[in-house]
Amino acid sequence: MSTQPSSNNRRLVLFPLPLQGHINPMLQLANILHTKGFKITIIHTQFNPPPNQSNYPQFTFISISDGFSISNKDSTLNLDTSNYAINFMNKSCIHPFKGCLASLLEEEPVACLISDSLWHFTQSVADALNLPRIVLRTSSMSCMLVYATLPLVGEKGYFKTTIQELPLMTKKDILKIYSGGFEEGKLELISSMIKEAKAASGIIYNTFKELEEPAFLAISQDFCIPSFPIGPFHKYFPASSSSLLEQDRSSISWLDLQPVNSVVYVSFGSIAQIDEAEFANMASGLASSKQRFLWVVRPGSVLGSKWLESLPKGFIDEVGERGCIVKWAPQQEVLAHQAIGGFWTHCGWNSTLESICEGVPMICSPCSYDQPINAKYVTDVWRIGVMVEKGMEIGRAIKRVIVEKEGDEMRQRCKSLQKKVNLSLEKDGSATQALENLVEYILSF
Ligand code: UDX
Structure with a gap:
């Protein structure tokens, strides 16, 4: 244009x-x-x-x-x-x-x-x-x-x-x-x-x-x-200049050091909130997956915590160099990075579209409003993601998308949607x- x-x-x-x-x-x-x-x-x-x-x-x-x-x-x-x-x-x-x-x-x-x-x-x-x-x-x-x-x-x-x-x-x-x-x-x-x-x-x-x-x-x-x-x-036009929060660019330099398709990017958008138990469950899922991750923990997004206080003891030491946590990231740039292999998302519509446009398969944890609908389309209609419900084994869902053949197939389907976007x-x-x-x-x- x-x-x-x-x-x-x-x-x-x-x-x-x-x-x-x-x-x-x-x-x-x-x-x-x-x-x-x-x-x-x-x-x-x-x-x-x-x-x-x-x-x-x-x-x-x-x-x-x-x-x-x-x-x-x-x-x-x-x-x-x-x-x-x-x-x-x-x-x-x-x-x-x-x-x-x-x-x-x-x-x-x-x-x-x-x-x-x-x-x-x-x-x-x-x-x-x-x-x-x-x-x-x-x-x-x-x-x-x-x-x-x-x-x-x-x-x-x-x-x-x-x-x-x-x-x-x-x-x-x-x-x-x-x-x-x-x-x-x-x-x-x-x-x-x-x-x-x-x-x-x-x-x-x-x-x-x-x-x-x-x-x-x-x-x-x-x-x-x-x-x-x-x-x-x-x-x-990218959305970076209308970001209400400051985007931490150290996430990009960290991604530069990671292998292709190896990192799961985790972000639940600008208004979703979770409780401390769900947060701890996310952390243990990321730890048990043994995969690399870039995790956006927006200050105030964990009920009752300012930022990372409710992370399980020993989590940071356990994951070491394979994890990076930031308060807010340049999301579109992150999703376009070759190191990203999957996106664990709340399925806000902007995030869903941004992921499709970069051919990145999703792990879906919808919270409310349009998100359960978007997630249903991602998993059941376009078949470019997996759903994780409360109480499900998250580490397994991450591995399905990042390392298994099933994840590759989702990535291929997502890349073909990416091509359709470009054609449109x-x-x-x-x-x-x-x-x-x-x-x-x-x-x-
Ligand atoms: C809300 C609703 O939740 C969503 O379902 C609806 O479609 C629009 O309004 P939000 O929850 O913030 O939006 O999610 P989403 O639609 O995904 O928008 C988040 C935006 O913030 C995206 O454009 C994303 O790129 C940006 N973002 C997110 C960042 O720039 N950095 C981050 O670290 C996380």
Whole structure:
């Protein structure tokens, strides 16, 4: 794709959700659309503002008050607090966002608003201001389909029985989407997201058609608005400069010393949390696998610990030179490194896509939300990974992927998906075509 901006000169207003897994794709999308000649304004909350804004002189950033940052100085969220924060800000941001957008519209025409699908309140604001809204869905199309079916599943009481509408998903998977419960407004958040996405003018997906062809066809029928699978976004622009945490580059120099395909990379993304027992279990799995590992332990990700205090005694001495632990890594560079043989992941959508794009097979430990769905596709549909459930022998799962023939076969299948990604981004590829369609669509407003 050309990186030279063409000049259509229309302005777009983008509004990212203030979580790492959502800021990265929105800023990448902003860059992609800027190369297509659009002028970009990014409205953001005071809470978790996009970092390193000076790296983006081509964009205008505007901060709005969110009522959340005042009482929550800590920028790190976990699965439960992030759900609370999103629900809270979907109410507290209505007036500041509407005021900000209205004054922008007084200054200059805006072609459309592009907001994260979880900012469901923005649909009625856009309607009130007579502005088209396009949704950015940062997860997969398959997840969107499952989410669209969940309210129905809940209504029919299918949680007690089998789930006819979702043959791939077990009752256990569905309960995991809600972290085991329906409290804290999770169902309400998902339902509002779906309802307001269907009311939008279109949906942009960070995925590519060949990866999710059946979901693409089903979505085209179920949602009466155009879908634009233009991803993977990070293949156009890497996410490093939108990282909220500092990336420890010593992980790359450590990888440089390791043999090809020998290291399992371990990371559970930016909001997943585990308890001390699970953490100890991970450590003993890594020790018993006898394989090399690069482990991202995000400070605060182990409940009740600041960082590594709850590692089993003797673990560091036992693993010695074959292990490297960091607080945060340059993940895309890590996955592209020849030493990486597998990725033990929570299956956040960005991580899943980043792994596919480098042909790296996965060991899946999904926590919540879209992750159980992504993990199911990795293991059962694309067959490029193994699932590890609580209480399972982790060392064995690691060996299956890193040293056994089965792992090689998964790697081969993953490499063939990697080839499909690259083809989709070529001049006549599906992602390139979807992007052209998106640009034309926006220019038609
Ligand atoms: C969340 C949800 O969990 C995820 O399922 C949803 O699709 C998006 O929002 P998160 O849990 O943070 O995101 O996971 P993921 O989607 O994988 O995003 C993490 C991002 O942080 C990736 O782009 C990854 O490259 C980056 N990262 C992660 C780093 O840069 N360094 C690290 O050490 C770990």
